[in-house]
Amino acid sequence: MTMARESFQMVSSLVRRETSMVYDEGKEYLVEARLLPLAVAAGCTVDEYCRKLSIDFAERRKALDALTINETSWFRDQGPYQAFTDTMLPALLQARSTTRRLRIWSAACSSGQEAYSIAMLLDQHLPAGWSAEILATDVSTAMLARVKTGRYSQVEMNRGMPATSLVRYFTRVGSEWEIVPKLKAMVTTRHLNLSAPYLGVPTFDLVLLRNVLIYFDKTTKADILRRMLSHVASDGYLLLGSSESTLDLPPDLAPRWRREQIGRVQAHRPTGVPAPRPSPASSLVPTGA
Ligand SMILES: C[S@@+](CC[C@H](N)C(=O)[O-])C[C@H]1O[C@@H](n2cnc3c(N)ncnc32)[C@H](O)[C@@H]1O
Missing domain, CATH: 1.10.155 (Chemotaxis Receptor Methyltransferase Cher; domain 1)
Known part of the structure; x- marks a missing residue:
């Protein structure tokens, strides 16, 4: 060294x-x-x-x-995407039949494979007359620029892109592959630090918060999952990475998320349990103590 x-x-x-x-x-x-x-x-x-x-x-x-560690791939781990098409999407189509609009957030989107993988599934499974918006956020401005460009190298395409989707959703530009405009139009990018307040961020039907909590300490992870409660619809879903869970949350937060097994993955859903009120004793602690 x-x-x-x-x-x-x-x-x-x-x-x-x-x-x-x-x-x-x-x-x-x-x-x-x-x-x-x-x-x-x-x-x-x-x-x-x-x-x-x-x-x-x-x-x-x-x-x-x-x-920042930007490791990602198309349809990463497969299970979450299978669970989305088989279970979450049909439930959301029923629940949103009046507005006919879905909102999805790829929080910590890296170079965009997660957001565009979902966009491909929506393109295939969303009924006519429905619209979907995907917000892709990251703390890395370089990664957000890549999502906007929507261009990927052959090596990146080899990581999980099915041949049928490659043909259907990409055009060749020199040595790279560029995502088609209709999928690009579904994805909006925004710089967002998950460990700072989420100003102006709405509520989503599905939040993908995958493979990022592992880089934080326990307190930061709990703060993020506490804040996420305001951004997942009461009947919506939160998906974490395969090695991430809500098992070690502090006692005030644990009852506010419930785990639901969907196929091979565990989705997390808000329980609606309100935040505990601060105890009278804690409000007596002088500020600056
Ligand atoms: C390993 S990638 C995960 C990408 C994608 N979610 C997936 O599962 O394939 C982690 C991403 O988290 C982003 N990241 C790290 N710290 C962050 C923070 N505080 N706020 C937002 N994004 C962050 C990194 O820039 C990186 O793009």
């Missing part, structure tokens, strides 16, 4: 402050590998580059983009 300890500590607290992602000691090699190409491009060493980050906003943005 060549990166200085102070550089690593400075970068890990920057990432924590800006995204809540935790880079514990032992991840120096990962931080260094991700920052090295940026340092080389800036003509300096990784340590010099880290010092630059405290004064250079544009470079800080690039470093944060490089340090």
